[in-house]
Amino acid sequence: MQRMQRVLCLVWCVAVALVHSSETTCAGSRPYIGDLIVALCAGNFPVKAAATESFWVVHFYAGNCRRCRELATALESAVGGPAILKRHIKVGAVDCHNALNTQLCKGYKVWKFPVLMILSTGARYAGPLDPTAMSAWLFEASEPGLLSPASQKMSVCPAFQLYEEPQQARDFLTAHNIYRCMAGIDMLEWDSTAFQTARAYAHTAPTERLAHSKPSERRSKQGATFGENVAVGHNLWPGQVVARWYDEIRNTQFGSFRPNRAGLGHYTQLVWRKTQKVGCSFGQNRRVAVCHYDPAGNERGKHLSQVAPPLPGFFGSEGQARCGAIVETIGAR
Numbered sequence: 001m002q003r004m005q006r007v008l009c010l011v012w013c014v015a016v017a018l019v020h021s022s023e024t025t026c027a028g029s030r031p032y033i034g035d036l037i038v039a040l041c042a043g044n045f046p047v048k049a050a051a052t053e054s055f056w057v058v059h060f061y062a063g064n065c066r067r068c069r070e071l072a073t074a075l076e077s078a079v080g081g082p083a084i085l086k087r088h089i090k091v092g093a094v095d096c097h098n099a100l101n102t103q104l105c106k107g108y109k110v111w112k113f114p115v116l117m118i119l120s121t122g123a124r125y126a127g128p129l130d131p132t133a134m135s136a137w138l139f140e141a142s143e144p145g146l147l148s149p150a151s152q153k154m155s156v157c158p159a160f161q162l163y164e165e166p167q168q169a170r171d172f173l174t175a176h177n178i179y180r181c182m183a184g185i186d187m188l189e190w191d192s193t194a195f196q197t198a199r200a201y202a203h204t205a206p207t208e209r210l211a212h213s214k215p216s217e218r219r220s221k222q223g224a225t226f227g228e229n230v231a232v233g234h235n236l237w238p239g240q241v242v243a244r245w246y247d248e249i250r251n252t253q254f255g256s257f258r259p260n261r262a263g264l265g266h267y268t269q270l271v272w273r274k275t276q277k278v279g280c281s282f283g284q285n286r287r288v289a290v291c292h293y294d295p296a297g298n299e300r301g302k303h304l305s306q307v308a309p310p311l312p313g314f315f316g317s318e319g320q321a322r323c324g325a326i327v328e329t330i331g332a333r
Helices: 002-024 048-053 066-079 082-086 099-107 131-142 149-153 167-183 192-202 238-251 265-270 316-322
Strands: 037-040 056-061 090-095 115-118 227-232 277-283 288-294
Touching: 037 066, 056 066, 066 090, 066 131, 090 099, 167 238, 167 265, 167 277, 167 316, 192 277, 192 288, 227 238, 227 265, 238 265, 238 288
Parallel strands: 037 090, 056 090
Antiparallel strands: 056 115, 227 288, 277 288
16 A cells, blocks of 8 residues: 555656646747757746846747847857856746747737846847847846946936926926937927927827928027927827837937938937927827927938937936936826
8 A cells, every 4th residue: 555655656746747847848949048048938937036036137039030039149149258157147038929928928018029128127128239238238237336437427317407387398308308318418408489389380280190390380589490309199198209209219220320211300309419408299189299409400411420329238228217217108197
């Protein structure tokens, strides 16, 4: 009887071990995984507590997409550096095209690929697919106090003044200045005249398409023409609008202007070095958003000197967090 019990116990233990193994062993191949990158899936994904205690960085990828492969290759080189190895950073990769991982990826709000994320903070890498740049991001993110002196100065933006205009004005200003903080350029101030001309056009602009106002409709008191950014949609809010404009950075060369490339005008106006003031308004039940800028940006022939790219280590949500907040959340309704 006792022998039979021992046999049954042995069989049960082996079965449990096999089940546990199947739950914690994930499929993966190079370049997505290797000696330094762990294959992750729903069965062995770090829980939130563990992700906080350990510095986990995860590459969310989708099948065999080209950019996913490029990020994986750069990541493997980056984490193989001696400085990164000393920090005991844990790196994993999870295939979001695997049906077993669908809910896992959705839970981390991963919809586009690839994504390189710090689990404890949700910060996402948005820099070049270059091992050196990626190593710098990992190194600084794992120990924020190690930022260079130049970056430390920009780690917290100057306090934003409180204006007599309503909260949405302060939200628009904050959203702009976070992106300018990331580029290391001067903060904008609120301009009442720009606010008034932006408000006037927001109440009459088309709602079914993007259209700019006539230059004569956006003049400063000195007679100069304001620069203009416009957005259309439904239930717009300040951070969403400014983040949408800034997202044109994807068409640049790591944030720097690319000649003869269309679809950059909103982004370049946001980070135009000479611009000093802004005024913004919603119109038509938040279906239109308009911002006017003084001095105007996007001067022909001056983009290469006037468009300010993000500082090293200030790409993406990590840079936004260091400069005050994730822009898209500002003023969310």
